[in-house]
Amino acid sequence: MxxxxxxxxxxxxxxxxxxxxxxxxxxxxxxxxxxxxxxxxxxxxxxxxxxxxxxxxxxxxxxxxxxxxxxxxxxxxxxxxxxxxxxxxxxxxxxxxxxxxxxxxxxxxxxxxxxxxxxxxxxxxxxxxxxxxxxxxxxxxxxxxxxxxxxxxxxxxxxxxxxxxxxxxxxxxxxxxxxxxxxxxxxxxxxxxxxxxxxxxxxxxxxxxxxxxxxxxxxxMTEAQVEIVTAGTGAVQFPPFIKSWQKGNEEEGRTRWILQLEDERDIPKILHHLSSGKVDVHEVKPITPHLEDVFMHWVNRKKESAYVDNR
Amino acid sequence: MWTIGKLTVKEMISKRIFLITIIMTLIFLALYGTAIYFAGKEGAEAGDGGQGTEAFLMQQFVASQLLGVGLYFSSFITALLAIMSSVSAISGEVSSHQIDTWLMRPISRSQFVLGKFLGLAFLLIAYAISLFFSIIFLHQGIGAEWMALDIEPFQMIKAVSVFAIQPFVLVAFGVLLSTRMTTLNAGIVAIILYGAAFIGGFIEQFGAVVEKTSLVNIGIVMSLVFPIDSMYRKMTILLFDSADNPLSIAQGGMFTSISTPGNIMVWYAVLYGAAAVVFSIYSFKNRDV
Missing domain, CATH: 3.40.50.300 (P-loop containing nucleotide triphosphate hydrolases)
Incomplete structure:
Protein backbone atom coordinates (compact mmCIF):
# COMPACT_ATOMS: atom_id res chain seq x y z
CA MET A 1 0.00 0.00 0.00
CA MET A 221 22.47 8.28 -14.51
CA THR A 222 21.82 11.49 -16.32
CA GLU A 223 24.90 11.61 -18.54
CA ALA A 224 27.23 8.71 -18.24
CA GLN A 225 30.86 9.71 -18.55
CA VAL A 226 33.93 7.61 -18.64
CA GLU A 227 37.58 8.49 -18.48
CA ILE A 228 39.87 6.37 -20.66
CA VAL A 229 43.66 6.41 -20.93
CA THR A 230 44.99 5.09 -24.22
CA ALA A 231 48.50 4.33 -25.40
CA GLY A 232 50.05 6.79 -27.83
CA THR A 233 49.29 10.41 -28.52
CA GLY A 234 47.58 10.17 -31.88
CA ALA A 235 43.93 10.28 -32.77
CA VAL A 236 41.68 7.40 -31.77
CA GLN A 237 38.69 6.18 -33.68
CA PHE A 238 35.84 5.92 -31.18
CA PRO A 239 32.64 4.01 -31.96
CA PRO A 240 29.72 6.03 -33.40
CA PHE A 241 27.38 5.48 -30.41
CA ILE A 242 29.52 7.76 -28.27
CA LYS A 243 27.85 11.15 -27.95
CA SER A 244 31.05 13.16 -27.79
CA TRP A 245 34.58 13.00 -26.56
CA GLN A 246 37.17 15.39 -25.32
CA LYS A 247 40.90 14.99 -25.39
CA GLY A 248 42.63 15.54 -22.08
CA ASN A 249 46.31 15.78 -21.22
CA GLU A 250 49.10 13.74 -22.75
CA GLU A 251 51.59 12.24 -20.36
CA GLU A 252 54.38 9.70 -20.76
CA GLY A 253 53.16 8.69 -24.17
CA ARG A 254 49.59 8.20 -23.04
CA THR A 255 46.46 10.22 -23.73
CA ARG A 256 43.55 10.84 -21.39
CA TRP A 257 40.04 11.02 -22.92
CA ILE A 258 36.67 11.99 -21.44
CA LEU A 259 33.82 10.27 -23.28
CA GLN A 260 30.13 11.21 -23.03
CA LEU A 261 27.89 8.16 -23.32
CA GLU A 262 24.21 7.58 -23.71
CA ASP A 263 24.39 4.76 -21.23
CA GLU A 264 27.03 3.61 -18.76
CA ARG A 265 26.37 0.06 -19.94
CA ASP A 266 28.07 0.95 -23.24
CA ILE A 267 31.53 0.87 -21.60
CA PRO A 268 32.29 -2.82 -22.43
CA LYS A 269 31.32 -2.16 -26.06
CA ILE A 270 33.78 0.73 -26.22
CA LEU A 271 36.55 -1.44 -24.87
CA HIS A 272 35.71 -4.13 -27.36
CA HIS A 273 35.75 -1.56 -30.18
CA LEU A 274 39.10 -0.14 -29.12
CA SER A 275 40.74 -3.50 -28.74
CA SER A 276 39.46 -4.49 -32.18
CA GLY A 277 41.11 -1.33 -33.52
CA LYS A 278 44.39 -2.30 -31.84
CA VAL A 279 44.24 0.59 -29.38
CA ASP A 280 45.84 -0.27 -26.04
CA VAL A 281 43.76 0.85 -23.06
CA HIS A 282 45.59 1.50 -19.79
CA GLU A 283 42.81 2.80 -17.64
CA VAL A 284 39.01 2.97 -17.65
CA LYS A 285 37.19 4.94 -14.94
CA PRO A 286 33.46 5.76 -14.92
CA ILE A 287 32.94 9.32 -13.73
CA THR A 288 30.29 9.89 -11.08
CA PRO A 289 28.40 13.06 -11.96
CA HIS A 290 28.38 15.92 -9.50
CA LEU A 291 25.12 16.06 -7.58
CA GLU A 292 24.58 19.65 -8.62
CA ASP A 293 24.96 18.59 -12.25
CA VAL A 294 22.32 15.90 -11.82
CA PHE A 295 19.94 18.36 -10.27
CA MET A 296 20.53 20.97 -12.97
CA HIS A 297 20.21 18.36 -15.67
CA TRP A 298 16.65 17.53 -14.60
CA VAL A 299 15.72 21.15 -14.05
CA ASN A 300 17.02 22.13 -17.50
CA ARG A 301 15.32 19.18 -19.11
CA LYS A 302 12.03 20.29 -17.64
CA LYS A 303 12.60 23.84 -18.84
CA GLU A 304 13.40 22.61 -22.35
CA SER A 305 10.26 20.48 -22.53
CA ALA A 306 8.19 23.41 -21.25
CA TYR A 307 9.71 25.62 -23.95
CA VAL A 308 8.89 23.07 -26.65
CA ASP A 309 5.35 22.67 -25.30
CA ASN A 310 4.81 26.44 -25.31
CA ARG A 311 5.91 26.68 -28.92
CA MET B 1 -9.45 19.93 23.51
CA TRP B 2 -8.75 19.54 27.24
CA THR B 3 -5.04 19.17 26.60
CA ILE B 4 -5.02 22.45 24.66
CA GLY B 5 -7.14 24.05 27.40
CA LYS B 6 -4.75 22.87 30.11
CA LEU B 7 -1.76 24.07 28.10
CA THR B 8 -3.40 27.47 27.64
CA VAL B 9 -3.93 27.83 31.38
CA LYS B 10 -0.37 26.68 32.11
CA GLU B 11 1.01 29.07 29.51
CA MET B 12 -0.85 32.03 31.00
CA ILE B 13 0.29 31.15 34.50
CA SER B 14 3.89 30.69 33.40
CA LYS B 15 4.09 34.13 31.79
CA ARG B 16 5.70 36.94 33.70
CA ILE B 17 2.74 39.20 32.92
CA PHE B 18 0.55 36.89 34.99
CA LEU B 19 2.77 37.33 38.02
CA ILE B 20 2.86 41.09 37.45
CA THR B 21 -0.95 41.12 37.14
CA ILE B 22 -1.33 39.24 40.41
CA ILE B 23 1.09 41.57 42.21
CA MET B 24 -0.59 44.68 40.77
CA THR B 25 -4.01 43.30 41.70
CA LEU B 26 -2.85 42.76 45.28
CA ILE B 27 -1.49 46.30 45.38
CA PHE B 28 -4.80 47.60 44.03
CA LEU B 29 -6.73 45.63 46.66
CA ALA B 30 -4.44 46.91 49.39
CA LEU B 31 -4.97 50.50 48.25
CA TYR B 32 -8.69 49.99 47.95
CA GLY B 33 -8.85 48.40 51.38
CA THR B 34 -6.90 51.32 52.88
CA ALA B 35 -9.20 53.84 51.22
CA ILE B 36 -12.29 51.98 52.42
CA TYR B 37 -10.93 51.73 55.95
CA PHE B 38 -10.37 55.47 56.26
CA ALA B 39 -13.58 56.34 54.42
CA GLY B 40 -15.52 54.09 56.82
CA LYS B 41 -13.72 55.50 59.88
CA GLU B 42 -14.17 59.13 58.91
CA GLY B 43 -17.72 58.53 57.73
CA ALA B 44 -18.63 56.99 61.09
CA GLU B 45 -17.05 59.93 62.96
CA ALA B 46 -18.76 62.53 60.75
CA GLY B 47 -22.07 60.68 60.88
CA ASP B 48 -22.24 60.54 64.67
CA GLY B 49 -24.20 63.75 64.85
CA GLY B 50 -26.44 63.01 61.86
CA GLN B 51 -29.60 61.01 62.13
CA GLY B 52 -32.64 60.29 60.08
CA THR B 53 -33.28 59.75 56.39
CA GLU B 54 -30.78 62.30 55.12
CA ALA B 55 -27.84 60.77 56.95
CA PHE B 56 -28.94 57.28 55.90
CA LEU B 57 -29.20 58.32 52.25
CA MET B 58 -25.76 59.96 52.39
CA GLN B 59 -24.21 56.85 53.91
CA GLN B 60 -25.87 54.62 51.31
CA PHE B 61 -24.85 56.91 48.46
CA VAL B 62 -21.19 57.17 49.49
CA ALA B 63 -20.92 53.46 50.28
CA SER B 64 -22.50 52.36 47.00
CA GLN B 65 -20.33 54.83 45.07
CA LEU B 66 -17.12 53.50 46.62
CA LEU B 67 -18.14 49.90 46.05
CA GLY B 68 -19.13 50.88 42.48
CA VAL B 69 -15.70 52.42 41.87
CA GLY B 70 -13.97 49.29 43.14
CA LEU B 71 -16.07 47.01 41.01
CA TYR B 72 -15.81 49.26 37.97
CA PHE B 73 -12.03 49.25 38.17
CA SER B 74 -12.09 45.47 38.69
CA SER B 75 -14.25 45.15 35.62
CA PHE B 76 -11.82 47.37 33.71
CA ILE B 77 -8.65 45.44 34.56
CA THR B 78 -10.40 42.11 33.97
CA ALA B 79 -11.46 43.38 30.56
CA LEU B 80 -7.98 44.54 29.64
CA LEU B 81 -6.49 41.26 30.77
CA ALA B 82 -9.14 39.32 28.83
CA ILE B 83 -8.48 41.34 25.67
CA MET B 84 -4.71 41.18 25.90
CA SER B 85 -4.63 37.45 26.50
CA SER B 86 -7.23 36.43 23.93
CA VAL B 87 -6.29 38.52 20.88
CA SER B 88 -3.07 36.54 20.49
CA ALA B 89 -4.63 33.15 21.29
CA ILE B 90 -4.57 31.92 17.70
CA SER B 91 -2.72 34.62 15.76
CA GLY B 92 0.27 34.47 18.10
CA GLU B 93 0.56 30.73 17.61
CA VAL B 94 0.21 31.10 13.84
CA SER B 95 2.80 33.85 13.48
CA SER B 96 5.32 31.97 15.62
CA HIS B 97 4.58 28.69 13.79
CA GLN B 98 4.11 26.98 17.14
CA ILE B 99 0.70 25.95 15.95
CA ASP B 100 2.15 23.65 13.26
CA THR B 101 3.14 20.87 15.61
CA TRP B 102 -0.13 21.05 17.55
CA LEU B 103 -2.40 21.01 14.51
CA MET B 104 -0.57 18.14 12.83
CA ARG B 105 -1.70 15.96 15.70
CA PRO B 106 -5.00 14.11 15.35
CA ILE B 107 -7.06 16.98 16.75
CA SER B 108 -9.53 19.06 14.79
CA ARG B 109 -9.30 22.80 14.35
CA SER B 110 -12.51 23.22 16.36
CA GLN B 111 -10.98 21.30 19.28
CA PHE B 112 -7.99 23.59 19.16
CA VAL B 113 -10.08 26.77 19.15
CA LEU B 114 -12.37 25.46 21.88
CA GLY B 115 -9.39 24.41 23.98
CA LYS B 116 -7.87 27.86 23.69
CA PHE B 117 -11.18 29.53 24.50
CA LEU B 118 -11.96 27.31 27.47
CA GLY B 119 -8.49 27.70 28.96
CA LEU B 120 -8.58 31.49 28.71
CA ALA B 121 -12.22 31.80 29.76
CA PHE B 122 -11.65 29.59 32.80
CA LEU B 123 -8.68 31.65 33.95
CA LEU B 124 -10.26 35.05 33.29
CA ILE B 125 -13.59 34.12 34.85
CA ALA B 126 -11.78 32.76 37.91
CA TYR B 127 -9.83 36.01 38.10
CA ALA B 128 -12.99 38.12 37.75
CA ILE B 129 -14.84 36.15 40.44
CA SER B 130 -11.88 36.38 42.83
CA LEU B 131 -11.59 40.09 42.27
CA PHE B 132 -15.33 40.60 42.70
CA PHE B 133 -15.44 38.84 46.06
CA SER B 134 -12.20 40.48 47.20
CA ILE B 135 -13.73 43.91 46.60
CA ILE B 136 -17.01 42.95 48.29
CA PHE B 137 -15.29 41.48 51.34
CA LEU B 138 -12.89 44.43 51.66
CA HIS B 139 -15.76 46.85 51.38
CA GLN B 140 -18.08 45.07 53.78
CA GLY B 141 -15.36 43.98 56.18
CA ILE B 142 -12.74 46.74 56.37
CA GLY B 143 -15.29 49.51 55.77
CA ALA B 144 -17.02 48.34 58.93
CA GLU B 145 -20.52 49.27 59.90
CA TRP B 146 -20.68 52.70 58.33
CA MET B 147 -19.58 51.46 54.91
CA ALA B 148 -21.46 48.15 54.91
CA LEU B 149 -24.37 47.80 52.54
CA ASP B 150 -27.27 45.46 52.92
CA ILE B 151 -26.28 42.81 50.39
CA GLU B 152 -27.70 39.31 50.65
CA PRO B 153 -25.55 36.28 49.61
CA PHE B 154 -28.03 35.43 46.86
CA GLN B 155 -27.64 38.94 45.46
CA MET B 156 -23.88 38.46 45.39
CA ILE B 157 -24.24 35.17 43.53
CA LYS B 158 -26.54 36.71 40.95
CA ALA B 159 -24.30 39.74 40.58
CA VAL B 160 -21.06 37.78 40.25
CA SER B 161 -22.70 35.54 37.62
CA VAL B 162 -23.39 38.59 35.49
CA PHE B 163 -19.96 40.05 36.30
CA ALA B 164 -18.37 36.85 34.94
CA ILE B 165 -20.19 37.26 31.63
CA GLN B 166 -17.85 40.16 30.80
CA PRO B 167 -14.64 38.10 30.53
CA PHE B 168 -16.64 35.33 28.84
CA VAL B 169 -17.76 37.73 26.07
CA LEU B 170 -14.40 39.45 25.81
CA VAL B 171 -12.41 36.23 25.58
CA ALA B 172 -14.82 34.79 22.99
CA PHE B 173 -14.65 37.99 20.94
CA GLY B 174 -10.86 38.22 21.27
CA VAL B 175 -10.41 34.62 20.14
CA LEU B 176 -12.72 35.28 17.17
CA LEU B 177 -10.61 38.25 16.11
CA SER B 178 -7.39 36.30 16.56
CA THR B 179 -8.54 33.63 14.12
CA ARG B 180 -8.52 36.20 11.33
CA MET B 181 -6.32 39.13 12.32
CA THR B 182 -2.82 39.71 13.55
CA THR B 183 -2.46 40.21 17.28
CA LEU B 184 -1.94 43.95 16.93
CA ASN B 185 -4.96 44.51 14.68
CA ALA B 186 -7.19 42.31 16.83
CA GLY B 187 -6.04 44.16 19.94
CA ILE B 188 -6.81 47.54 18.40
CA VAL B 189 -10.30 46.46 17.28
CA ALA B 190 -11.13 44.95 20.67
CA ILE B 191 -9.84 47.94 22.66
CA ILE B 192 -11.75 50.41 20.46
CA LEU B 193 -14.96 48.44 20.80
CA TYR B 194 -14.47 48.15 24.54
CA GLY B 195 -13.85 51.90 24.73
CA ALA B 196 -16.96 52.58 22.64
CA ALA B 197 -19.03 50.35 24.93
CA PHE B 198 -17.56 52.13 27.95
CA ILE B 199 -18.44 55.58 26.53
CA GLY B 200 -21.83 54.29 25.37
CA GLY B 201 -22.56 53.15 28.92
CA PHE B 202 -21.82 56.57 30.35
CA ILE B 203 -23.88 58.28 27.63
CA GLU B 204 -26.78 55.99 28.46
CA GLN B 205 -26.55 56.76 32.19
CA PHE B 206 -26.25 60.46 31.50
CA GLY B 207 -29.22 60.26 29.11
CA ALA B 208 -31.27 58.60 31.84
CA VAL B 209 -30.39 61.37 34.32
CA VAL B 210 -31.36 64.19 31.92
CA GLU B 211 -34.20 62.08 30.51
CA LYS B 212 -32.99 62.21 26.90
CA THR B 213 -34.21 59.12 25.07
CA SER B 214 -31.81 59.57 22.15
CA LEU B 215 -28.79 59.37 24.49
CA VAL B 216 -30.22 56.32 26.20
CA ASN B 217 -30.78 54.73 22.78
CA ILE B 218 -27.15 55.37 21.77
CA GLY B 219 -26.08 53.48 24.88
CA ILE B 220 -28.48 50.64 24.08
CA VAL B 221 -27.17 50.36 20.52
CA MET B 222 -23.60 50.26 21.84
CA SER B 223 -24.65 47.56 24.27
CA LEU B 224 -25.99 45.53 21.38
CA VAL B 225 -22.78 46.03 19.40
CA PHE B 226 -20.58 45.08 22.37
CA PRO B 227 -22.49 43.99 25.48
CA ILE B 228 -19.83 44.68 28.08
CA ASP B 229 -20.77 47.87 29.89
CA SER B 230 -24.40 46.76 30.05
CA MET B 231 -23.29 43.67 31.98
CA TYR B 232 -21.52 45.85 34.49
CA ARG B 233 -24.66 47.98 34.86
CA LYS B 234 -26.83 44.92 35.25
CA MET B 235 -24.47 43.56 37.88
CA THR B 236 -24.81 46.73 39.96
CA ILE B 237 -28.60 46.48 39.79
CA LEU B 238 -28.49 42.89 41.02
CA LEU B 239 -25.98 43.75 43.74
CA PHE B 240 -27.46 46.95 45.13
CA ASP B 241 -31.16 46.57 44.55
CA SER B 242 -32.27 45.18 47.90
CA ALA B 243 -35.83 43.88 47.94
CA ASP B 244 -36.12 44.96 51.57
CA ASN B 245 -35.01 48.45 50.83
CA PRO B 246 -37.63 50.72 49.33
CA LEU B 247 -34.93 53.30 48.57
CA SER B 248 -33.16 51.54 45.77
CA ILE B 249 -29.54 52.50 46.11
CA ALA B 250 -28.97 51.40 42.56
CA GLN B 251 -29.95 54.96 41.67
CA GLY B 252 -26.58 55.96 42.97
CA GLY B 253 -24.46 57.59 40.28
CA MET B 254 -22.23 56.98 37.28
CA PHE B 255 -20.59 53.85 38.68
CA THR B 256 -23.90 52.22 39.41
CA SER B 257 -26.96 52.17 37.17
CA ILE B 258 -29.73 54.56 36.46
CA SER B 259 -30.78 53.19 33.09
CA THR B 260 -31.28 49.50 33.82
CA PRO B 261 -30.56 46.72 31.29
CA GLY B 262 -33.22 44.02 31.29
CA ASN B 263 -32.75 40.29 31.80
CA ILE B 264 -32.99 39.80 28.06
CA MET B 265 -29.75 41.75 27.74
CA VAL B 266 -28.03 39.16 29.91
CA TRP B 267 -29.20 36.40 27.61
CA TYR B 268 -28.16 38.48 24.62
CA ALA B 269 -24.63 38.81 26.04
CA VAL B 270 -24.38 35.07 26.71
CA LEU B 271 -25.59 34.30 23.19
CA TYR B 272 -23.22 36.94 21.84
CA GLY B 273 -20.27 35.16 23.47
CA ALA B 274 -21.47 31.73 22.37
CA ALA B 275 -21.95 33.00 18.80
CA ALA B 276 -18.43 34.43 18.84
CA VAL B 277 -17.08 31.00 19.81
CA VAL B 278 -19.07 29.32 17.02
CA PHE B 279 -17.84 31.91 14.49
CA SER B 280 -14.27 31.40 15.74
CA ILE B 281 -14.51 27.71 14.98
CA TYR B 282 -16.02 28.38 11.57
CA SER B 283 -13.50 31.12 10.80
CA PHE B 284 -10.51 28.96 11.68
CA LYS B 285 -11.80 25.75 10.13
CA ASN B 286 -10.38 26.20 6.64
CA ARG B 287 -7.77 28.83 7.23
CA ASP B 288 -4.18 28.34 6.10
CA VAL B 289 -1.76 28.53 9.00
Missing part, protein backbone atom coordinates in the same frame (compact mmCIF):
# COMPACT_ATOMS: atom_id res chain seq x y z
CA UNK A 2 1.16 3.53 -0.73
CA UNK A 3 1.80 5.40 2.46
CA UNK A 4 1.52 8.76 0.74
CA UNK A 5 -0.33 9.30 -2.48
CA UNK A 6 -1.17 12.52 -4.26
CA UNK A 7 -2.98 13.15 -7.52
CA UNK A 8 -2.39 16.56 -9.11
CA UNK A 9 -2.15 18.09 -5.66
CA UNK A 10 -1.98 21.85 -6.00
CA UNK A 11 -1.60 24.67 -3.52
CA UNK A 12 -1.15 28.09 -4.99
CA UNK A 13 -1.64 31.59 -3.64
CA UNK A 14 -3.81 33.56 -6.06
CA UNK A 15 -2.61 31.25 -8.80
CA UNK A 16 1.06 31.84 -8.01
CA UNK A 17 3.80 30.11 -6.05
CA UNK A 18 3.23 27.06 -3.92
CA UNK A 19 3.06 23.70 -5.67
CA UNK A 20 1.30 22.66 -8.87
CA UNK A 21 -0.01 19.37 -10.06
CA UNK A 22 2.10 17.15 -7.82
CA UNK A 23 1.42 13.47 -8.38
CA UNK A 24 3.46 10.96 -6.46
CA UNK A 25 3.30 7.73 -4.55
CA UNK A 26 5.50 6.83 -1.64
CA UNK A 27 5.75 3.25 -0.55
CA UNK A 28 6.24 1.69 2.85
CA UNK A 29 9.57 1.34 4.65
CA UNK A 30 11.65 3.73 2.57
CA UNK A 31 13.32 7.09 2.94
CA UNK A 32 11.84 9.30 0.27
CA UNK A 33 13.69 12.45 -0.65
CA UNK A 34 11.87 15.58 -1.75
CA UNK A 35 14.71 17.55 -3.19
CA UNK A 36 14.66 21.12 -4.35
CA UNK A 37 16.15 24.55 -3.81
CA UNK A 38 14.83 26.97 -1.22
CA UNK A 39 11.43 28.34 -2.19
CA UNK A 40 10.64 25.51 -4.57
CA UNK A 41 7.50 24.51 -2.68
CA UNK A 42 8.79 21.57 -0.63
CA UNK A 43 7.45 22.82 2.69
CA UNK A 44 4.19 23.91 1.08
CA UNK A 45 3.70 20.37 -0.15
CA UNK A 46 4.26 18.82 3.28
CA UNK A 47 2.13 21.42 5.05
CA UNK A 48 -0.67 20.76 2.57
CA UNK A 49 -0.42 17.03 3.22
CA UNK A 50 -0.67 17.67 6.96
CA UNK A 51 -3.75 19.87 6.64
CA UNK A 52 -1.98 23.05 7.71
CA UNK A 53 -2.66 24.51 4.26
CA UNK A 54 -5.83 23.95 2.26
CA UNK A 55 -5.18 22.52 -1.21
CA UNK A 56 -6.47 24.54 -4.14
CA UNK A 57 -6.69 21.48 -6.35
CA UNK A 58 -6.13 17.75 -6.61
CA UNK A 59 -6.23 15.21 -3.83
CA UNK A 60 -3.95 13.48 -1.41
CA UNK A 61 -3.98 10.54 0.96
CA UNK A 62 -1.89 9.48 3.89
CA UNK A 63 -2.22 5.79 4.75
CA UNK A 64 -5.36 5.76 2.65
CA UNK A 65 -7.06 8.59 4.52
CA UNK A 66 -7.86 11.86 2.74
CA UNK A 67 -5.53 14.66 3.79
CA UNK A 68 -6.97 17.27 6.10
CA UNK A 69 -8.84 14.72 8.21
CA UNK A 70 -7.79 13.98 11.77
CA UNK A 71 -7.61 10.29 10.87
CA UNK A 72 -4.95 10.98 8.24
CA UNK A 73 -2.72 12.41 10.99
CA UNK A 74 -3.08 9.61 13.51
CA UNK A 75 0.03 7.73 12.39
CA UNK A 76 2.10 10.71 11.39
CA UNK A 77 5.08 12.53 12.85
CA UNK A 78 6.39 15.89 11.69
CA UNK A 79 9.43 18.03 12.24
CA UNK A 80 8.77 21.43 10.67
CA UNK A 81 11.44 23.50 9.00
CA UNK A 82 10.61 26.42 11.28
CA UNK A 83 10.62 24.46 14.49
CA UNK A 84 9.28 26.60 17.31
CA UNK A 85 8.03 25.12 20.54
CA UNK A 86 6.53 26.82 23.59
CA UNK A 87 9.63 28.09 25.33
CA UNK A 88 7.99 28.10 28.74
CA UNK A 89 7.81 24.30 28.72
CA UNK A 90 10.66 21.94 29.48
CA UNK A 91 11.62 19.43 26.83
CA UNK A 92 9.95 16.68 28.84
CA UNK A 93 6.76 18.68 29.39
CA UNK A 94 6.57 19.30 25.65
CA UNK A 95 6.77 15.59 24.99
CA UNK A 96 4.18 14.88 27.69
CA UNK A 97 1.76 17.34 26.07
CA UNK A 98 2.25 15.74 22.67
CA UNK A 99 1.88 12.28 24.18
CA UNK A 100 -1.47 13.37 25.58
CA UNK A 101 -2.57 14.75 22.21
CA UNK A 102 -1.50 11.52 20.53
CA UNK A 103 -3.51 9.58 23.11
CA UNK A 104 -0.55 7.49 24.20
CA UNK A 105 -1.82 5.55 27.23
CA UNK A 106 -0.73 7.23 30.48
CA UNK A 107 1.10 4.13 31.70
CA UNK A 108 3.27 3.96 28.59
CA UNK A 109 4.07 7.65 28.33
CA UNK A 110 7.09 7.90 30.62
CA UNK A 111 8.79 4.89 29.05
CA UNK A 112 8.15 6.11 25.51
CA UNK A 113 9.36 9.62 26.33
CA UNK A 114 12.57 8.20 27.80
CA UNK A 115 13.06 6.09 24.67
CA UNK A 116 12.73 8.97 22.22
CA UNK A 117 14.88 11.27 24.33
CA UNK A 118 17.57 8.63 24.23
CA UNK A 119 17.16 8.15 20.48
CA UNK A 120 17.66 11.83 19.67
CA UNK A 121 20.59 12.24 22.04
CA UNK A 122 18.87 14.52 24.55
CA UNK A 123 19.22 12.31 27.60
CA UNK A 124 19.95 14.38 30.70
CA UNK A 125 18.90 17.64 29.07
CA UNK A 126 15.18 17.03 28.73
CA UNK A 127 14.32 18.76 32.01
CA UNK A 128 15.71 22.09 30.84
CA UNK A 129 13.38 24.81 29.62
CA UNK A 130 13.09 25.10 25.85
CA UNK A 131 13.88 28.80 26.17
CA UNK A 132 17.38 27.76 27.23
CA UNK A 133 17.87 25.29 24.38
CA UNK A 134 20.24 25.96 21.51
CA UNK A 135 18.85 25.64 17.97
CA UNK A 136 20.38 22.22 17.68
CA UNK A 137 18.79 21.06 20.93
CA UNK A 138 15.43 22.44 19.84
CA UNK A 139 15.72 20.54 16.58
CA UNK A 140 16.56 17.38 18.48
CA UNK A 141 13.58 17.75 20.81
CA UNK A 142 11.48 18.41 17.69
CA UNK A 143 12.71 15.13 16.27
CA UNK A 144 11.74 13.42 19.52
CA UNK A 145 8.26 14.93 19.15
CA UNK A 146 8.04 13.72 15.57
CA UNK A 147 8.71 10.09 16.46
CA UNK A 148 7.01 10.09 19.86
CA UNK A 149 3.82 8.35 18.78
CA UNK A 150 5.75 5.63 16.92
CA UNK A 151 4.27 6.88 13.63
CA UNK A 152 4.18 4.91 10.40
CA UNK A 153 5.17 7.96 8.38
CA UNK A 154 7.48 10.76 9.47
CA UNK A 155 7.83 14.07 7.65
CA UNK A 156 11.16 15.74 8.24
CA UNK A 157 11.51 19.21 6.77
CA UNK A 158 15.18 20.17 6.57
CA UNK A 159 15.89 18.16 9.72
CA UNK A 160 19.58 19.00 9.96
CA UNK A 161 19.43 22.73 9.30
CA UNK A 162 20.55 23.64 12.82
CA UNK A 163 22.81 20.71 13.52
CA UNK A 164 26.57 20.34 13.55
CA UNK A 165 28.27 17.55 11.54
CA UNK A 166 27.87 15.07 14.41
CA UNK A 167 24.21 15.97 14.76
CA UNK A 168 23.68 15.55 11.02
CA UNK A 169 25.17 12.11 11.13
CA UNK A 170 22.96 11.25 14.10
CA UNK A 171 19.89 12.30 12.14
CA UNK A 172 20.95 10.32 9.08
CA UNK A 173 21.48 7.29 11.32
CA UNK A 174 18.05 7.89 12.85
CA UNK A 175 16.42 7.96 9.42
CA UNK A 176 18.08 4.69 8.50
CA UNK A 177 17.01 3.22 11.86
CA UNK A 178 13.41 4.29 11.26
CA UNK A 179 13.46 2.84 7.76
CA UNK A 180 14.80 -0.44 9.15
CA UNK A 181 11.87 -0.40 11.57
CA UNK A 182 9.53 -0.35 8.57
CA UNK A 183 8.68 3.35 8.83
CA UNK A 184 8.42 5.68 5.89
CA UNK A 185 10.49 8.82 6.14
CA UNK A 186 9.61 11.72 3.87
CA UNK A 187 12.66 13.94 3.80
CA UNK A 188 12.45 17.51 2.55
CA UNK A 189 15.86 18.83 1.81
CA UNK A 190 17.85 21.14 -0.39
CA UNK A 191 21.04 19.35 0.60
CA UNK A 192 21.87 16.96 -2.20
CA UNK A 193 24.40 14.96 -0.23
CA UNK A 194 21.88 14.44 2.55
CA UNK A 195 19.34 13.04 0.14
CA UNK A 196 21.94 10.95 -1.64
CA UNK A 197 23.22 9.36 1.53
CA UNK A 198 19.92 8.04 2.85
CA UNK A 199 17.17 8.20 0.24
CA UNK A 200 15.94 5.28 -1.79
CA UNK A 201 13.58 7.27 -3.96
CA UNK A 202 13.57 10.90 -4.82
CA UNK A 203 11.45 13.62 -6.34
CA UNK A 204 13.22 16.65 -7.67
CA UNK A 205 11.07 19.71 -7.31
CA UNK A 206 11.65 23.07 -8.92
CA UNK A 207 9.40 26.13 -8.88
CA UNK A 208 6.53 24.13 -7.43
CA UNK A 209 6.62 21.31 -9.95
CA UNK A 210 8.15 17.89 -9.90
CA UNK A 211 10.77 17.74 -12.61
CA UNK A 212 11.87 14.16 -12.03
CA UNK A 213 11.10 11.29 -9.75
CA UNK A 214 12.25 7.76 -9.28
CA UNK A 215 15.01 5.70 -7.76
CA UNK A 216 17.96 7.88 -6.85
CA UNK A 217 20.43 5.66 -8.70
CA UNK A 218 18.40 5.94 -11.89
CA UNK A 219 18.12 9.70 -11.62
CA UNK A 220 21.86 9.89 -11.12
Missing amino acids: DVIQTKSLTKTYDGKGGISDVTLSVGEGIVYGFLGPNGSGKSTFVRTLLGLLQPTGGEGYILGEPIGTTKSREQVGYLPELFRYPDWLTGKQLLESHAELCKIPARQRSRRIEEVIELVGMAGRETGRISGFSKGMSQRIGLACAILNDPKVIFLDEPTSALDPIGRKDVRDLMVYLRDQGKTVFLNSHLLYEVESVCDNVSIVHQGEIVAQGAWRELM
